Amino acid sequence: MQSVALPAAPQPRRGGFFGVVRRGQTYRNLLYLALAFPIGWIYLVVLGSLFSGLIGGSGIVGVAVVIALLLGGIWVLAWFERSLASTLLRVEFTPTSGPTPRGASYWDRVQAYLRNPVTWKSLLYLVLRVPFGILVLTLGAVLGWVTAVLLFAPAIYAGAVLYAPPGGWAGAQDSFAPNMGLYRLFAWLSISGQFDPTYVASSVALTLVGVVALLVSLHIFNGVAWGWGAFARQMLGMSIKDLQLAEARAIAQQARTRAEQAERGRRQLILDASHELRTPVATIRAHIDSLLMLEGEHLPENVRSYLGVTQREAERLSVLVDDLLMLARADADELQLDIRPVDVGRVVEEVFRAMEPLAERERQITLVREVAADLPPAYADRERLVQVLLNLVRNAITYTPDGGIVSIDVAAGPAPDTISLAVSDTGIGIPEEELEHVFERFYRTDASRARHTGGFGLGLSIARDLVQAMGGTIAAESVPSGGSRFHVTLRAVTSTFPT
Numbered sequence: 001m002q003s004v005a006l007p008a009a010p011q012p013r014r015g016g017f018f019g020v021v022r023r024g025q026t027y028r029n030l031l032y033l034a035l036a037f038p039i040g041w042i043y044l045v046v047l048g049s050l051f052s053g054l055i056g057g058s059g060i061v062g063v064a065v066v067i068a069l070l071l072g073g074i075w076v077l078a079w080f081e082r083s084l085a086s087t088l089l090r091v092e093f094t095p096t097s098g099p100t101p102r103g104a105s106y107w108d109r110v111q112a113y114l115r116n117p118v119t120w121k122s123l124l125y126l127v128l129r130v131p132f133g134i135l136v137l138t139l140g141a142v143l144g145w146v147t148a149v150l151l152f153a154p155a156i157y158a159g160a161v162l163y164a165p166p167g168g169w170a171g172a173q174d175s176f177a178p179n180m181g182l183y184r185l186f187a188w189l190s191i192s193g194q195f196d197p198t199y200v201a202s203s204v205a206l207t208l209v210g211v212v213a214l215l216v217s218l219h220i221f222n223g224v225a226w227g228w229g230a231f232a233r234q235m236l237g238m239s240i241k242d243l244q245l246a247e248a249r250a251i252a253q254q255a256r257t258r259a260e261q262a263e264r265g266r267r268q269l270i271l272d273a274s275h276e277l278r279t280p281v282a283t284i285r286a287h288i289d290s291l292l293m294l295e296g297e298h299l300p301e302n303v304r305s306y307l308g309v310t311q312r313e314a315e316r317l318s319v320l321v322d323d324l325l326m327l328a329r330a331d332a333d334e335l336q337l338d339i340r341p342v343d344v345g346r347v348v349e350e351v352f353r354a355m356e357p358l359a360e361r362e363r364q365i366t367l368v369r370e371v372a373a374d375l376p377p378a379y380a381d382r383e384r385l386v387q388v389l390l391n392l393v394r395n396a397i398t399y400t401p402d403g404g405i406v407s408i409d410v411a412a413g414p415a416p417d418t419i420s421l422a423v424s425d426t427g428i429g430i431p432e433e434e435l436e437h438v439f440e441r442f443y444r445t446d447a448s449r450a451r452h453t454g455g456f457g458l459g460l461s462i463a464r465d466l467v468q469a470m471g472g473t474i475a476a477e478s479v480p481s482g483g484s485r486f487h488v489t490l491r492a493v494t495s496t497f498p499t
């Protein structure tokens with residue numbers, strides 16, 4: 001499988017304790033955190049009103065509109081969050097969804113959006129944005145306040161001395177009550193209107209502590225921003241596993257489409273090629289026949305023999321082209337059958353009359369037939385059924401040694417409302433393990449290949465396609481006493497099958 005390029009997971013940046021001040025990322029993180037609270041509030045209002053609309057929405061249309069707004073809202077806000085986090089926090093996101101299949105309808109896309117876990121993780125993320133905003137605000141206030149007091153300790157001390165009430169801060173609690181609580185500190189420290197050198201030195205020392213507190217605060221904010229960025233990456237993008245799965249699915253779908261196209265192309269090629277070959281093959285055959293008919297002329301014996309071979313091969317070629325055309329049509333669902341009630345007994349009689357003299361004269365094979373009385377007609381294409389039967393009988397004669405017996409039997413089928421046609425022979429038989437393969441295209445048993453029968457191994461696969469197209473089945477079995485039997489089962493007209 002093609003490997004998926006994944007964005008790298010964010011790494012916390014280290015640049016030393018003091019380096020935090022010089023890094024631009026620190027200030028982008030601070031901006032992001034500064035926006036956290038107002039954004040959290042906006043989401044609270046937006047999502048809150050959508051949810052309350054969902055609960056209190058009147059009528060199906062009203063609820064549907066609110067759901068559509070909510071889904072659209074999740075989409076827009078998640079997109080905004082991804083942009084914000086990638087711009088300010090430099091988070092690299094995985095995609096929100098796998099590749100959309102080509103030609104997917106609008107409804108398909110909505111369904112895919114609803115099925116996508118990222119949609120629901122995004123909603124959770126947006127909801128969590130609210131407590132995150134509050135948390136960041138609280139943290140910012142505490143750290144900011146402590147750091148500011150420490151940093152500006154000398155100024156605060158100076159202010160406390162300069163603005164000390166007469167008699168010092170210790171006795172002035174009540175009148176300075178609202179002054180941010182600092183007065184308690186001033187009172188506790190008993191600051192008076194006089195500068196105390198110890199306090200001056202201590203306040204300058206506190207400024208240094210304030211610098212350290214500032215740096216620590218920046219590190220804490222960086223850590224919070226990094227942690228939230230990592231969380232955003234998890235919530236607003238596909239998980240690596242889902243991403244790989246989606247990619248694999250897309251690749252498989254592409255391969256399937258390509259394979260289907262190739263398969264269609266292959267079928268069309270065979271269809272066109274066999275169609276185009278028919279005319280030249282027919283012309284060649286006609287010309288060879290004409291040459292062989294030049295009775296008056298004196299054809300040298302070897303030329304006549306060459307022509308004989310050419311004629312036989314041209315005939316084979318013609319049969320092959322016809323067979324290929326038939327198979328290509330079956331593959332392309334272009335077999336046009338004329339299915340109607342057919343008297344199977346009469347078809348058997350016709351085939352019997354055509355083949356019996358030939359079998360007897362050329363191979364001393366006895367062809368027999370037995371047709372049960374009072375059989376209903378079967379659903380079939382008469383011409384195609386004749387073709388199938390001729391093929392089975394021809395095979396039976398071909399693979400039966402001289403003096404054997406080939407029989408055609410027609411009777412009611414084993415299943416109700418079916419008619420069974422069997423062609424049996426006393427020939428070389430088919431090994432058990434090859435029985436299921438004889439209907440495959442170009443399949444010939446070893447025994448048959450050794451006999452040079454001239455067949456291509458296509459007759460039975462065509463027979464199967466035709467019988468199946470008539471709604472019937474075909475199967476082969478070995479006869480224990482030697483030889484083979486082919487069963488064709490057709491639907492009887494009394495059946496409840498549709499025509």
Ligand code: ADP
Nearest residue numbers: 395396399438444445448455456457458459460
């Ligand atoms: P072919 O033109 O080679 O006869 P078919 O598709 O009609 O092609 O038959 C496929 C193979 O099945 C044959 O090559 C032969 O090996 C085997 N087969 C078919 N009919 C018989 C039979 N009656 N007895 C033994 N083998 C048979």
